[in-house]
Amino acid sequence: MLKTYFLTAIRMLLRNRSYSFLNIMGLALGITCSLLLFLVVRFELSFDNFHEKGDRTYRLAIRHEADGNSGVMASIPGPITDILRQNNPGLEIITQVFGEQDGQITVPATANKPARHYREPGALGFVESDFFRMFSFGKGNLPFIERLQEPHTLILTQQLATKYFPDKEPVGQVLRLNNQLDLEVIGVIPDVPDNTDFPFKLFVSYASANELSPYEISEWGTVLSNQNLYVTLPAGADYKEIEASINRIVLPHIPKKHQDLKSFFLQPLHDVHHNEELFNYSMRVVPMEVIWAMALIGIILLLTACINFINLATGQAIKRSKEVGMRKVLGCSYRQIILQFLGETFLITFAATLLSVILTEISLPYLNQLLELKLTFSFVRDPLLLVFLGPLLVLVTLIAGLYPAYMLAGLQPIAALKNRLNTQQVAGLSLRRVLVVLQFTICQVLIICTLVVGEQMAYFRNKPLGFNKESVVLLRLPAGNATKLVSYKANLLKEPAIQKVSFTMAPPTSIIIAENGFKFNGSSEPMPFRSHTKFANEAYFNLFDIPFVAGRAFTASDTIKEFVINETMRRKLAIPTAQEALGYKLNMAGKDGIIVGVVQDFHQSSLHHELPPAIITSQLSAYYYMAAKIDMNQKEAAIRHLENIWNKAYSDDVFNYEFYDETFELFYREEVRQQTLFKIFAFIAIVIGCLGLYGLISFMVAQRTKEVGVRKVLGASALDITILFSKEFVKLVLVAFLFACPIAYYLMQKWLEDFTYRIDIPYVAFLIAGIVTLSVALITMSSKAIQAALADPVQSLKTE
Structure with a gap:
């Protein structure tokens, strides 16, 4: 029996190649998007979740207020650490971190090699030995970390150890930092993973930080964004009680001249990557709202693909009504027919999943480049992908296949064999219209969001900043x-x-x-x-x-x-x-x-x-x-002269430069990425929506073949026939527009609230979205409508 189902399904799919191709492509696009977004969402949610004590590790942050203005910051004045250590409110570990965004390492000359200089942006962290007790960097027992309490000591990651000392044991070697400090390498640890907000490759003893900073980092008056304090609570401790104890202990010690520091609170480690108000060392914050938005877009695109499948499948219902009628006459049960059509849906979904794996492999490098990530896609190294794709395959099969299967299984055999079925009996036209409206509502929301984000980005680029950043x-x-x-x-x-x-x-x-x-x-x-x-x-x-x-x-x-x-x-x-x-x-x-x-x-x-x-x-x-x-017309000469002078002033330092206007763009890189993602997903949603429209108009043309023939015999032109079919869909697109406008307005209003300086939502964005979707829909519909209008009316009238 299963063999018969399988062979019949394969035969039907091969017989209707265009139908199969459209369904497979639509589902493949939806599954590919959901798979890519799954990789991104999982990566962003995984930041620093590999630490054994991560669930009870917190960063101490400050609420400050003066003259009615309040805010929060993660910058901790140095004396607070000493106060907490002297009056410990029940904390298991207390450690302070000082991160530098730039540093130069010099590997001293040897008998065989001259001195080598390396610029290591964002890789330098000044830490204490307790840092490695708190965070799970490195494997097993690391006895050498105790020496981090000594000044002028350094731990390297394996990558830098190999880079600096490819042919010798790094431990015991001396490196020079910023041409100021000689640091002894006391140990090597494995490279830190990509999903951490501590992207350090060089861990320098915290006792050395004051020797490099022009500020006295242990003073009350020094508040630097890159100086943080982390604490680990005992197992089972209530962090709110600990937070209250910290305030009771520290607040009385704050000097009168720093009374703008009002209170302290504990920020969970898992929140560091997602909190836009507070600094982190990776210089990359992805709010939870953005993560859930990406997850929602993945679900919506997958749902859109399923809707497209339903539209195409029910569009084929008339062609298969006699088949269903014959099966029922020959004794096929309701359940067997449902299983037959679900089996066909499973084959299409399985083929679409295989295609989506190929599309994911092709598109992942481009997504990594866009988002500046290092996502990987491998079923061998990442079995969780199979756990994701397996249930997804079953879920898509059920969502996309159940309605068409139940609808076909419910046909009356006599009516089916006599071809006396009408539109409502076969395919639930009202439901199909609802699905098309939903598809195009999604398309228009994505288009509007893309346009509004683009307008906000243009506002950033053009708004007077009070200074000139060019050249x-x-x-x-x-x-x-x-x-x-x-x-x-x-x-x-x-x-x-x-x-x-x-x-x-x-x-x-x-x-x-x-x-x-x-x-x-x-x-x-x-x-x-x-x-x-x-x-x-x-x-x-x-x-x-x-x-x-x-x-x-x-x-x-x-x-x-x-x-x-x-x-x-x-x-x-x-x-x-x-x-x-x-x-x-x-x-x-x-x-x-x-x-x-x-x-x-x-x-x-x-x-x-x-x-x-x-x-x-x-x-x-x-x-x-x-x-x-x-003078940008003499850019090369200017850079060459700067380098010559630099080499005279700092012969032992690497010359590096950046153009300020390019650096300035980094402030809005997350918004630019969001805009690009919106563009991509809006385009994909439109493609899938057009496939659904094509399925719906194919269904209507099949249902109204004789009507078209009669109209042509009575003198209707090709344009009249095209308008006949098109006006139905124009109504659906306009209804979708009415739903899309308030949804998009609400979403963009919430998004813009994150900006102190922002645009008013441009109403032209809504008009453009409506015009674009209507134009695309008309082009899609016209191709099939014109084909029906040009058909021979004699053949149409002879059709039973």
């Missing part, structure tokens, strides 16, 4: 050591291709953020809020075209003497006008100065955030970057 080259200085290159400033400007040069802690908009307390107008008490602080030389304003509202730039100095503030700071200080702000005294880091200028507000972080109060002043020791404004 600026950034050079990251070795460990903030600007002194050598400053002495070459005159030589730098001798090259005509280099127009302006400035030294700074960071460009105007940057991930490097320093917040400082300060005193105002001779007060002995600090202000109740912190300021964003930009350290730069006097050329900073001219290079980045930051306009002055009043006053001037500070005079050239290697240390704090004068200050420039922004308009937001002026308002926070309750100074009525910019001109009146000039001459007021400020004290920062124990140094007095006066306000000599007020600049127009400029954005210091992405447009997700409000403009903060800012102070700009000079401090040679805090300069991390050199910025050069160049």
Whole structure:
């Protein structure tokens, strides 16, 4: 019996090749999308879930508030760690981490090899030995981690150990960090996995951090985004009780001048990868809303493919009604007919699944490139894929096949054999219309979302930022050591291709953020809020075209003497006008100065955030970057000259540069990726929807063959016939549009809430979505409608 079912199914699929091809392609597209999105969602949800103590590990974060403005940060002043260790509120492990976004490693020269220099961006972490007790990096017992308590020690990952010492034992060797510290390699651990927010490859003893940072990281006044504190709770402990204990212990120790630190809370380790408000070392945050949105899109596209299958399958119902009638007359049971058609659906779904595996293999490299991920697809290394695909195969078979199977099995044999079936009896036209409306609602929602995201991205690119980012080259200085290159400033400007040069802690908009307390107008008490602080030389304003509202730039100095503030700071200080702000005294880091200028507000972080109060002043020791404004028509000459001067100033450091406008785009890379994904999935949804439309119009043409013949005999033109069929579907697309508009509006309104600076949702996006889907639908429908209109009416009327 099973053999007969199988052979019959194969025969039917081969006999209806176009039907089989459309169904297989539609399902394959849906399954491929769901499989790719499954890989992405699973990867994003897996971050740092491999740590044995991960479920009871937390990051300590701070709620701060001043002058009615509140916020959160994961930056922890150094003294808090000592307070918790001296008054432990029941924590199992306490460890602090200091991450650097850039570092240079020098492998000293040997008798056979010259010194080698390597730039290791984002790979440097200053940690304590407890870091490896808390996090499961490395395998088994690691006795050498105890030595991380000593200064000038270092642990390498296997990748870097092989890179630096390919022909010798790395343990015991010495590496030089940023041409400042000699570090002894005390151990080697396996490479950290990709799904971690601690992407370190070099683990340097935390005791060495102060020797590299221009800031005193153990002081209350130092709040750096890359300094974090992690704690592990005992098994079974209530983290809310521990959180309350931490507040009771730490808050009384906070100095009066730092009373903007209001409370502390514990952030679960699994939330670090998904919380947009707080920093992480991978510099990559994927909110849970985005992850669930991707999962939902995968489900929707799969459902759309199933709807497409149902439409095509029921479109074939008339052709198979006599077959069903004959089977029933010969004694075939209701259950046997259902199993027969489910078997056919299973074969189609199985073929579509095999095709989707091939499509996934082909498309995965492009998806990895788009999302900057390292996803892999292998049933051997990842058996969970089979666990996903197996149930998916069964589920799709049931969703796509049950309705057509039950519908065909329920046909009356006499009516079927006499060909007296009508549209409602065979295929439930109302349900099919609902399914088409649902398909095109999904298509239009995706198109609208794509257009709105694109408009927001265009707004980011075109919105005035308060400065000019074009034609600026950034050079990251070795460990903030600007002194050598400053002495070459005159030589730098001798090259005509280099127009302006400035030294700074960071460009105007940057991930490097320093917040400082300060005193105002001779007060002995600090202000109740912190300021964003930009350290730069006097050329900073001219290079980045930051306009002055009043006053001037500070005079050239290697240390704090004068200050420039922004308009937001002026308002926070309750100074009525910019001109009146000039001459007021400020004290920062124990140094007095006066306000000599007020600049127009400029954005210091992405447009997700409000403009903060800012102070700009000079401090040679805090300069991390050199910025050069160049003539882009002589770009090669400018870069060549910069490299020549660099090699004179820093002969032992790797020359590297970046264009600021390209770096600036990284602030919105997640939004750009979302826009690209929306485009891809909207296109796929339209393709699948068109296949469904093709199935529906094929069904209607089959049902109305005689009607078309009669109309043509009575004088109807091909255009009249085409309009006859098309107007039915135009109504369905318009109904889908009415559903899609409020859904898309709600989704985009929620998405835009994450941006402080955002567009109003453009209504033209809705019109474009409606026009595009209507045009595509008309093209799809017209092909089949015109074919029916051109058919010979004599043959149509002879059809029984």
